[in-house]
Amino acid sequence: MFEWTDEVWFLLNFLGDNSDQESDPEDDDDCRDIVEKLSALYGEDWRKESREDLMDGKYFEEIPEFQRSKRKKLTGETAKELSAKLVKYTRSDPKDGEVKRWYWPLVKCVTIRVPNNDLLKHVTIVDLPGNGDRNKGRDKMWQQVVGSCSTVWIVTDINRAASDKEAWEILKSASSFMGNAGECRHIHFICTKSDHIEDSEDRSPADVRDVILKTNDQAKKEVRKEFSKLHTVKKHFSDESFKVFTVSSKEFLKKKLLHKDDTEIPKLQKFLQNLNDSHSETLNYVSGALGILSLIQGASRREGADIKTAVCTVLKQKMKDELGKIREPMEETYQAFEKSLSEGVEKSKSSWEKVLKSVIHPSDIGFHRTLKAIVQHNGIYKKTNLNMKLSACLTESIDEKFKKTFPNEGKPFNGVLNSFSLGTKKMIEKAEYKDVELQLKFLITEEEKMKTKLNKIIRDRKKTIYSSLTETIQTAMQECYNDAKQIRGTGMLQNMRATIVKHVHGSKDVMFQKAKVVMLNQLRDLMSYILKDLEKTMQESIELSLKNDGVSIPDVTKELEMVRNHLKGLKEAQMKKTTNLCCTADYQLKSPAGSLIRASRPLD
Helix, strand or coil, X not given: CHHHHHHXXXXXXXXXXXXXXXXXXXXXXXXXXXXXXXXXXXXXXXXXXXXXXXXXXXXXXXXXXXXXXXXXXXXXXXXXXXXHHHHHHHCCCCCCCCCCCCCHHHCCCEEECCCCCCCCCCXXXXXXXXXXXXXXXXXXXXXXHHCCCCEEEEEEEHHHCXXXXXXXXXXXXXXXXXXXXXXXXXXXXXXXXXXXXXXXXHCCHHHHHHHHHHHHHHHHHHHHHHHHCCHHHHCCCCHHHEEEEECCHXXXXXXXXXXXXXXXXXXXXXXXXXXXXXXXXXXXXXXXXXXXXXXXXXXXXXXXXXXXXXXXXXXXXXXXXXXXXXHHHHXXXXXXXXXXXXXXXXXXXXXXXXXXXXXHCCCCCXXXXXXXXHHHCCCEECCEEHHHHHXXXXXXXXXXXXXXXXXXXXXXXXXXXXXXXXXXXXXXXCHHHHHHHXXXXXXXXXXXXXXXXXXXXXXXXXXXHHHHHHHHHHHHHHHHHHHHHCCCCCCHHHXXXXXXXXXXXXXXXXXXXXXXXHHHHHHHHHHHHHHHHHHHHHXXXXXXXXXXXXXXXXXXXXXXXXXXXXXXXXXXXXXXXXXXXXXXCCEEECCCCCCCEEEEEECC
C-alpha cells in the first residue's frame, strides 16, 4: 500500500510537471502510459480526486488483501474458469463492460500452479515482461528473476524473428543480468507459427511442407547471423549457448503436414525433461543416506584402530596439500581482477563526460520528462540505466575474466575446487585400507556434498560480486539524485543536468576507485570462505569417520545393502526414463499477456 502511495505521488507529479508544456502531455509515450495506468484503476476519478482521496478504501474493496500486504488467492476447476477470474489482474480490456476496475497496475506477480505434473516437478517456467514495463515493480522484478534463470526463451513470430527489434533489445539489455550477474546457461530463440505460409490452400501438402522447411531453415540462418552481431551479448554467452528453434503448436497437435521432427516442440520438451531429471531430490537423498550408513557400519567395527589413526594422519596432510592447490590459482585470479579493474577505473575517469552526454543530452523532444523520471527512480527508468552506463568501463574491463572464472556452464575458478580430492577412491582399491573402506566411502560422499554446497554458494555470490560495481556507483550517485528531485520551475532541465555533471565531476576520483575496492573485497571474502569452509568441514568429516571407538553402534549391514541397491535402481531408471511427455507446467506469470522473454530454471 505504501509503495503504491509513493507511485501515485510520482505519477501525478510527472504529469503535473509537464502540464504547462506547449504540446499535450498525453501525446508523450510516458505520459500516455501513466494516464492508461491511472485510468485502469481509477477511471476518470484520478483527474479530480486528491492524492489522499485516491488511497481511499473504496478503490480497493475487491482486494482487501492489498491493504494488508497479503497475497490474493484464486482457484478454478478449469483453465477457462481460472482465466476469467484472473483477467482483471493481468490486463485491461475496454470491450469487457462487466469489469468496473482493472487491477493490473497493482500486480507484481501472478503465480499459477498446475497440480500433478511430473514433467516440470523441479522446474518453474516464468513469463517475464520486457524491459521498460509500465508497472515499475515488475520492471525491477524481471531483472532480479532473470538472474536466477538457467535457461532463457525468447519467443517471437517466425516472419519477423531476425528483425524484431524489441526481442533483440531485450536480449542486449538483459545479457549482463543473465550472464555474469546471473546463471543462464542456454538462450533459446523460439520462432513460432512456423507453419504459416500464404496461399497454402492452392498447394499440395508436399509443396507446403517443403516451403515450411525452407522457411524454417532460412529463419534460423538469419537469427544466428543477427546474434553474431551482438558483441556485448557475446561477452557473456558463446555461440554454443545460443540455439534457434522453429515451432508450430497447431501442427504439433494436428500432425498433418509436418513430420514428427519438423516442428521442434518435442526437442524443447526433451530439454525440459532433462532439466527436470537433473534435479532428482530422491537420488540426492538416497546418495546421502548411503554415505551415512557407510559411516555407521564402518564405525561399528572395533578392529583396525591403528590403521584408522594412520589414515587420519594421511588424509589431513592430503587435505593441506589440496587446499594449497586451490589457494594459489585463486590468488592469481584476484591479482588479474585487480589489474583489469585498475585499468577500468582510469578509463572511467576519462570517459564519464561522454557517458553523461549520451544519457542526459539526447536530441529527444520532451526529454525533461524522461530525465525527471530517471532521477526520481535513482538513475533507472525504462531502458535507461545511468548507473550501469557509468560503471560500463569497469564491467567491460573484467567481463571476459569473470565469465572464465565464474562460468554459468562449467566449473568456477578453472575447476580447481572440483578437482579437490583426498584420494579416497584410490585408497579403497588398496588392500591395506580394507578395514576402513566404509569410512572412505563416507568421505567420498562428504566431498561431493561439500563441492555441491560450495558451487551453489559461488553461483549465488558471484552475482552479488559482479553487480557490486553498478550498485556502488548507484550508492555514490544517490545524493545527486536526491538533489535533482527537488529541482522545479524554469530551467529545470538545465539545472538537473548541471547537478548531475557537477556531482560526477567531483566524485569521479573516489567513486570508480571505491567500486573497484568493493568488488575486490567481495571476491577476497568469497575465496577466504571457500578455503576455510572446505578445510573445517572436511577435517570434521575425517575425525568423525576415523576417531569413533565403535561403542554402542548398531550393525546396519542389511540397511546398507538395501540402500545401495535402491540407489543403483534409481540411477538405472533415470537413464531409461522416457521424455515424450506433454509440455504443461507450474507457471509463474510476471506480466500481462504478450511478454517476450520466457525462462525456465530448476528449483533448488
